[in-house]
Amino acid sequence: MGGESIITxxxxxxxxxxxxRCFRCGYCKFTLEYSDFNCPSYKKYQFETYSTGxxxxxxxxxxxxxxxWNEGIANVIYACPTCGNCTENCRxxxxxxxLVDIIEVARAEAVKNxxxxxKQKALLKRTENTEYYNPYGExxxxxxxxxxxxxxxxxxxxxxxxxxTSNYRQQNLRDATLRFLKKAKIDFTLIDEHCxxxxxxxxxxxxxxNDFINYNVAQIKNAGATKIITSCAGxxxxxxxxxxxxxxxxxxxxxxTVELVKQLLDEDRLKIKSEYKNTVxxxxxxxxxxxxxxxxxxxxxxxxxPGIKLVEMRRNRENAWCCGAGGGVKxxxxxxxxxxxxxxxIEAKETGASVISSICxxxxxxxxxxxxxxxxxxxxxxxIEFLDQLDIEIN
Numbered sequence: 001m002g003g004e005s006i007i008t009x010x011x012x013x014x015x016x017x018x019x020x021r022c023f024r025c026g027y028c029k030f031t032l033e034y035s036d037f038n039c040p041s042y043k044k045y046q047f048e049t050y051s052t053g054x055x056x057x058x059x060x061x062x063x064x065x066x067x068x069w070n071e072g073i074a075n076v077i078y079a080c081p082t083c084g085n086c087t088e089n090c091r092x093x094x095x096x097x098x099l100v101d102i103i104e105v106a107r108a109e110a111v112k113n114x115x116x117x118x119k120q121k122a123l124l125k126r127t128e129n130t131e132y133y134n135p136y137g138e139x140x141x142x143x144x145x146x147x148x149x150x151x152x153x154x155x156x157x158x159x160x161x162x163x164x165t166s167n168y169r170q171q172n173l174r175d176a177t178l179r180f181l182k183k184a185k186i187d188f189t190l191i192d193e194h195c196x197x198x199x200x201x202x203x204x205x206x207x208x209x210n211d212f213i214n215y216n217v218a219q220i221k222n223a224g225a226t227k228i229i230t231s232c233a234g235x236x237x238x239x240x241x242x243x244x245x246x247x248x249x250x251x252x253x254x255x256x257t258v259e260l261v262k263q264l265l266d267e268d269r270l271k272i273k274s275e276y277k278n279t280v281x282x283x284x285x286x287x288x289x290x291x292x293x294x295x296x297x298x299x300x301x302x303x304x305x306p307g308i309k310l311v312e313m314r315r316n317r318e319n320a321w322c323c324g325a326g327g328g329v330k331x332x333x334x335x336x337x338x339x340x341x342x343x344x345x346i347e348a349k350e351t352g353a354s355v356i357s358s359i360c361x362x363x364x365x366x367x368x369x370x371x372x373x374x375x376x377x378x379x380x381x382x383x384i385e386f387l388d389q390l391d392i393e394i395n
Contacts, residue, residue, distance in 0.1 A: 019060040021092060022053045022099075028086040038085045038315075040322050040340045049076055052086040052099055059106050074115035077106050081340070082202055082327035084290035088318040100291075107204025116205060119332045124205040127212075133194040134164040135331075141167060142192035150178055155224035158188035161216075161239065163232035164195050165361040173361050176388035177231045177257055184264060184394050188229070191219040198238040198287075203328040206246075213248045220252060231257045231384055233287040233360035234326075240292065256288065257384050258359050262297050264394070265304050274391035275307030278379075281353035282310065283344065283367065284320035285360035298359055298383060305386060311351040313344075321347060323358075325366035341370030345378065355379045357386065 028039065028051075037043035042051040049058065055077060061067035080103060087099045110116055126137040133140045143162070146152075160181060166174040181188050193216055197209045220228060230236050233256070240254045264270035282302055288294045295317045302310045315321050324330075324340025344367065348356050356371075356378050358364055368380045 019056045019063075022056045022090075025053065025092070027091055028052050028089040038089060038319060038321070040083065040324060041080045044336055044339070045079070050079060052080075052090075052103075055080065055103060055106075056099075059102060062106070062109070069110060069113040069115050071115060074110045075117060077103065077110060078117050078120060078203070078328060078332055079336075080327055081286070081322050081324055081329045081337075083286040083322035085286075085319065085322065088290055104202060104204060107202075108206050109204070111204045111206075116203065117332055120203045120205070120328045123199045123203055123328065123331060124208075127195050127197075127200055128208055133212075134168060135195060135199045136164060136168045138168040140192075140194070143167075143190040144192075146178065147190050150182060152189045153187075154189065156187045156189040157225060158186055158227045158229055159191055159220050159223050159225040160188050161193055161196070161220075161228050161230040161232075161235055162190070163193075163230055163235040163361065164199075165234070165365065166232055167193075170361040170364055170382075173231060173364065173382045173385060176382070176385045180257070180261075180384055180387055181229070183392065184260070184270070186229075186260070189223050189225070191216070191223055193219065196232075196235045196238045197242070198234040199328065201238065201242055202326065203332075209246055213243050213246055217243070217248055217250050220250070225252060227253045227255060229255045229257060229260060231359070231361065231382070233285040234362055237287040237291045256294070256359065258294075258298050258301055261301050261383075261387065265301065269395045271393045271395070272305055272387070272390055273393055276305050276386060276390060277307040278355045279309045279311055279351075279353045280355040280357050281313050281348050281351045282316075283313070283323065283348075283356055283358040283363055284317060285358055285363045286320075286322055286326055288359065289320060290318060301383060302357065302386075305390070311353055313347045313351055315347065323360075323363040323366045325362050330362075330366060337366060338370045338373055341366045342374050342376075345370055345374065345376045348378065349376070353378075355381060357381055357383055359383050 048054040058073055082100045084100050123135045126132050127135050131139055162174050194212050197212050236256045321344050324337040330337045356367055364380055364382055371378050371380055
């Protein structure tokens with residue numbers, strides 16, 4: 001596809017009537033009880049343009065040629081974490097599955113027309129840099145040293161796709177995952193991975209995406225792997241869904257670490273011998289929850305940990321409040337991003353929990369930033385880090 005958009009706004013003239021209906025409705029801005037905003041952007045700005053319907057109305061204007069791209073329109077399109085809560089509350093069945101897709105396509109059009117916000121441009125600049133290949137601007141790790149440290153083979157059944165956030169920011173999560181996979185006697189290896197492209201896809205900067213996907217797929221195939229495992233919700237969603245959208249040629253299976261843990265528990269191959277005596281609340285990552293529908297597996301695994309008391313936040317599963325980091329919001333609107341996380345932490349306080357668990361390194365980062373900034377007093381931890389602290393036995 002040469003890195004071009006899968007669909008363009010000009011090709012979607014049939015969206016006009018649908019978008020008009022969307023704007024007239026507005027149901028998606030609130031939870032079913034109508035007592036809470038469920039759209040972080042609409043709650044922040046409280047102006048119709050910043051709701052999903054408002055954005056789509058702008059997109060309607062672009063499709064119809066009634067308005068032209070400008071900086072103001074682009075900022076509205078980008079001030080959205082693409083959490084997908086609108087899709088869950090949309091009552092128009094022919095439309096609700098691709099609301100986030102429409103916003104991402106609009107961002108790709110903004111990029112084409114030269115209106116990607118400056119802060120988000122850094123994601124592409126760093127990712128394309130041949131010294132980095134990641135959105136953090138860290139020198140690329142080909143993972144050779146990690147392979148030596150953990151005595152990993154050149155070829156294996158599984159590849160652990162670490163992901164940029166775990167490899168360059170949440171390294172404790174990365175190392176906990178590596179230790180778990182070794183304890184579980186999984187036949188796995190690492191590759192010289194480049195960014196999965198989630199950050200640049202979410203911000204519409206899709207020109208190099210095919211090259212990155214093809215490189216990663218080739219590395220995985222060269223490792224002889226038939227299965228991919230990742231501890232990153234963003235990587236999981238991107239590899240499982242977006243790579244196929246962009247025409248990737250692969251037939252390997254894609255797993256999140258929580259799925260492997262659940263499988264090992266179900267087969268009685270994993271036994272947790274020690275207790276974790278804490279009250280824990282689980283935060284649903286948008287990329288695993290609303291984007292791919294994984295809600296119960298993480299809860300089932302948490303509940304298998306002896307001593308744990310798992311409590312639910314008022315908004316959970318498909319109505320969970322976003323951590324605020326996704327869709328380019330973390331880099332583009334950093335203060336607002338942490339404010340969104342603060343609201344999640346306040347909700348967590350209501351449960352009486354002292355620990356917030358998630359299975360997404362990006363959520364872990366933003367929740368931790370808000371926890372520190374607002375002195376909320378939580379321990380923010382990933383599920384795989386729980387297991388790393390406990391005495392486990394693998395058969």
